[in-house]
Amino acid sequence: MRVTLREVAEQAGVSMMTVSNVMNGNRARVSPGTIEKVQRIADELGYVPSASARSLATKASRLVGLLVPAADEDSLMISPHTMAIVGMIERELRKYGYHLLLRGVAHPDEVAEALRSWSLDGAILLGFLDEEVGKLTKKTIGAVHVVAIDSYSANRLTTGTRSDDFAGARLAAEHLLDLGHRRILFVGPAFSGVGVVHERFEGFCQAFDDAGVPHPDLVETVNTTYAEGRELGLVLRARHSGVTALFATADILAVGIVHGLTEAGVQVPDDLSVVGFDNLDLCDYVTPKLTTVSQDIARKASTAVSILLGSIERGERPKQPVTIDVSLVERESTAPVPSAP
Amino acid sequence: MRVTLREVAEQAGVSMMTVSNVMNGNRARVSPGTIEKVQRIADELGYVPSASARSLATKASRLVGLLVPAADEDSLMISPHTMAIVGMIERELRKYGYHLLLRGVAHPDEVAEALRSWSLDGAILLGFLDEEVGKLTKKTIGAVHVVAIDSYSANRLTTGTRSDDFAGARLAAEHLLDLGHRRILFVGPAFSGVGVVHERFEGFCQAFDDAGVPHPDLVETVNTTYAEGRELGLVLRARHSGVTALFATADILAVGIVHGLTEAGVQVPDDLSVVGFDNLDLCDYVTPKLTTVSQDIARKASTAVSILLGSIERGERPKQPVTIDVSLVERESTAPVPSAP
DNA sequence: GTGAAAGCGCTAACAT
DNA sequence: ATGTTAGCGCTTTCAC
Numbered sequence: 130m131r132v133t134l135r136e137v138a139e140q141a142g143v144s145m146m147t148v149s150n151v152m153n154g155n156r157a158r159v160s161p162g163t164i165e166k167v168q169r170i171a172d173e174l175g176y177v178p179s180a181s182a183r184s185l186a187t188k189a190s191r192l193v194g195l196l197v198p199a200a201d202e203d204s205l206m207i208s209p210h211t212m213a214i215v216g217m218i219e220r221e222l223r224k225y226g227y228h229l230l231l232r233g234v235a236h237p238d239e240v241a242e243a244l245r246s247w248s249l250d251g252a253i254l255l256g257f258l259d260e261e262v263g264k265l266t267k268k269t270i271g272a273v274h275v276v277a278i279d280s281y282s283a284n285r286l287t288t289g290t291r292s293d294d295f296a297g298a299r300l301a302a303e304h305l306l307d308l309g310h311r312r313i314l315f316v317g318p319a320f321s322g323v324g325v326v327h328e329r330f331e332g333f334c335q336a337f338d339d340a341g342v343p344h345p346d347l348v349e350t351v352n353t354t355y356a357e358g359r360e361l362g363l364v365l366r367a368r369h370s371g372v373t374a375l376f377a378t379a380d381i382l383a384v385g386i387v388h389g390l391t392e393a394g395v396q397v398p399d400d401l402s403v404v405g406f407d408n409l410d411l412c413d414y415v416t417p418k419l420t421t422v423s424q425d426i427a428r429k430a431s432t433a434v435s436i437l438l439g440s441i442e443r444g445e446r447p448k449q450p451v452t453i454d455v456s457l458v459e460r461e462s463t464a465p466v467p468s469a470p
Numbered sequence: 471m472r473v474t475l476r477e478v479a480e481q482a483g484v485s486m487m488t489v490s491n492v493m494n495g496n497r498a499r500v501s502p503g504t505i506e507k508v509q510r511i512a513d514e515l516g517y518v519p520s521a522s523a524r525s526l527a528t529k530a531s532r533l534v535g536l537l538v539p540a541a542d543e544d545s546l547m548i549s550p551h552t553m554a555i556v557g558m559i560e561r562e563l564r565k566y567g568y569h570l571l572l573r574g575v576a577h578p579d580e581v582a583e584a585l586r587s588w589s590l591d592g593a594i595l596l597g598f599l600d601e602e603v604g605k606l607t608k609k610t611i612g613a614v615h616v617v618a619i620d621s622y623s624a625n626r627l628t629t630g631t632r633s634d635d636f637a638g639a640r641l642a643a644e645h646l647l648d649l650g651h652r653r654i655l656f657v658g659p660a661f662s663g664v665g666v667v668h669e670r671f672e673g674f675c676q677a678f679d680d681a682g683v684p685h686p687d688l689v690e691t692v693n694t695t696y697a698e699g700r701e702l703g704l705v706l707r708a709r710h711s712g713v714t715a716l717f718a719t720a721d722i723l724a725v726g727i728v729h730g731l732t733e734a735g736v737q738v739p740d741d742l743s744v745v746g747f748d749n750l751d752l753c754d755y756v757t758p759k760l761t762t763v764s765q766d767i768a769r770k771a772s773t774a775v776s777i778l779l780g781s782i783e784r785g786e787r788p789k790q791p792v793t794i795d796v797s798l799v800e801r802e803s804t805a806p807v808p809s810a811p
Numbered sequence: 812g813t814g815a816a817a818g819c820g821c822t823a824a825c826a827t
Numbered sequence: 828a829t830g831t832t833a834g835c836g837c838t839t840t841c842a843c
Contacts, residue, residue, distance in 0.1 A: 130613060131586075133836055144814045149838065160812060175609065177586040181531065182836035184522040185819050188472075195572075199561065212553040219574055220540065228588070231536075231572045233560055245472075245518040247569070268516065272471060355755065384755055414696065414725055416757040474820055485830045490822065501828060523820035526835045 132176045141170045152178060184248055191227050193437065194243055194252040198261075199233030208353070208381065210407050210426070211256055214278065217430030218253060225438055237261050241269040249273050251437045254280065254287060259324045262287050274440040278433050280450075281323050290433045290451045294325050295332035297422040297455035301376045301404040302336030304420070304457055309466035310374035310402060314347040316361065316386065317378030329378050329406065347372060355385035362389020365401075373466045374402035380409045380421055387415070387462060398464035408458055417461035429453045473517045482511045493519060525589055532568050534778065535584055535593040539602075540574030549694070550722065551748050551767070552597055555619065558771030559594060566779055578602050582610040590614050592778045595621065595628060600665045603628050615781040619774050621791075622664050631774045631792045635666050636673035638763040638796035642717045642745040643677030645761070645798055650807035651715035651743060655688040657702065657727065658719030670719050670747065688713060696726035703730020706742075714807045715743035721750045721762055728756070728803060739805035749799055758802035770794045 383405030408423035661667035724746030749764035
């Protein structure tokens with residue numbers, strides 16, 4: 130049923146080895162006439178090499194895994210941000226002749242299994258907690274080259290790419306401070322002493338220091354969802370009467386907050402300014418259009434892939450994660466601090 | 471470097487076959503004591519089965535390809551709708567112990583190659599033109615089980631799932647007609663005599679027939695993007711002065727149109743009502759919230775997977791594509807036709 | 812420039 | 828209940 134190398138060889142009256150060489154462009158080892166003949170017969174027969182057989186023989190697969198955390202019964206790629214990256218990574222890999230195995234990982238142990246069972250040449254970790262990334266050892270990942278996106282783990286086995294979270298948050302806070310705001314709220318998910326959110330918090334604080342403004346130490350902890358954002362927006366005025374601006378660690382969250390605020394009768398940006406993070410397409414679709422920190426997602430994805438392929442094909446491994454620049458995109462959700470009535 | 475079945479067998483003092491049976495849960499063929507011992511040693515050694523070797527031996531891979539069209543240099547998954555489906559499909563496959571190979575396909579020929587080279591057990595075609603799906607033959611797909619999502623091709627090799635596009639568009643038009651609208655514009659991408667958009671157009675027309683209202687035959691052709699929607703919205707009043715409502719074949723398009731209209735000073739829904747299609751999260755985030763036809767994406771994805779696995783594991787093949795119900799979600803972008811001034 | 816032999820890690824089919 | 832044999836389709840030596 131399946132056309133094999135052997136069949137092509139028999140039809141062409143040559144050995145399997147010759148066919149193999151032709152198929153792999155090893156043209157130096159075969160005469161032009163033979164190349165043409167073998168090629169023709171392979172096409173006629175509709176020969177397609179077996180990736181498993183080749184992988185078994187060479188111990189390389191040209192397969193890269195993209196691992197994304199996913200609760201057991203849950204669909205992965207909850208955030209639009211994650212989804213966008215997946216698409217970009219697929220394109221980059223395809224460009225270089227690699228294939229993508231997309232895998233949701235419920236339990237950390239599955240990482241090791243996923244990596245090794247398919248003889249992946251490499252893997253990209255997307256959206257994992259730094260703690261989980263940190264736990265990966267040579268033993269668990271074997272010979273698989275791994276790159277983590279958005280991780281601040283010091284694990285040298287996984288150095289990858291991330292946006293400049295610190296600078297981004299500082300930019301956001303600076304913008305708000307420039308507009309005269311002083312009581313600025315930081316809204317994001319719970320964070321520890323390391324990681325994306327922590328970096329953003331540090332950058333946020335740095336802007337106050339740079340400006341010589343005492344830090345108000347106003348923090349709200351919520352999950353990164355529209356729904357939780359909206360709920361917070363609904364009660365924000367009651368909870369923080371003096372606040373005139375806020376920075377949310379994700380656009381989807383910021384949009385939820387803005388809607389909650391609006392429902393509660395708080396005008397954005399007249400009564401309260403809001404800055405998000407990510408620069409999703411969504412920012413342009415909502416009213417008011419969201420001022421946000423732009424992450425260069427395409428760049429983050431393509432850089433991650435090129436680091437990975439450099440590691441796979443040439444054994445290169447950067448000592449430091451690559452930081453992708455961010456920028457502030459001013460839209461309509463921020464305005465000068467309202468003058469006291 | 472890699473721990474093999476043989477090593478585990480040697481360490482445990484049994485044959486490879488016994489280890490194989492233990493690993494595959496073929497517990498009937500092995501004594502309890504042996505099972506325990508083999509299991510322990512395998513764990514100690516960190517044994518992970520080689521998928522390529524297994525695949526080569528069994529001619530099955532537990533791998534399913536998800537094929538999505540993608541221009542050569544382009545990132546795939548342009549639409550939010552597509553992205554959502556990808557996530558759902560991954561979860562379903564994982565639930566049943568399958569893995570997902572995500573592949574953007576630039577040239578139709580690549581479909582065949584993608585399908586066969588990895589010995590995929592099956593594949594899901596997402597977002598392909600009916601014409602391309604129709605061209606697939608036993609010869610090109612080999613023994614791979616294939617299911618197409620959102621295809622109206624009559625190809626029996628690819629019967630899959632799709633939303634009830636006809637009913638959805640009819641629902642949208644009925645809603646608008648009920649509100650008293652008569653001059654209703656249909657906005658969507660170019661379409662031929664078969665396919666998703668064609669079905670929606672037919673359903674749209676059907677509602678007029680059912681209501682005994684002459685069909686106004688108002689159609690605008692645009693690509694399904696926010697940008698093109700917005701451009702249309704900007705000039706809509708000038709182009710179609712008498713129109714009081716419109717139906718767009720996608721939410722993202724509808725949102726663009728609403729924004730264009732708003733910028734041009736046309737109030738939605740007071741001056742003009744708008745209905746979309748898809749029911750993306752986005753509908754709730756925009757102002758006014760978008761009235762739309764809800765597709766049950768989760769259902770569409772899980773049904774596609776279950777059809778595929780039924781085909782792979784039990785040779786079942788539905789004669790007819792499975793149609794997923796849709797429903798109208800009324801939000802804020804539709805209102806009764808404005809009374810003549 | 813071309814070919815034969817051996818083996819990658821696993822499993823199906825048959826022994827025992 | 829366990830072991831043996833013979834491949835799956837390909838590539839890697841090493842010979843010619």
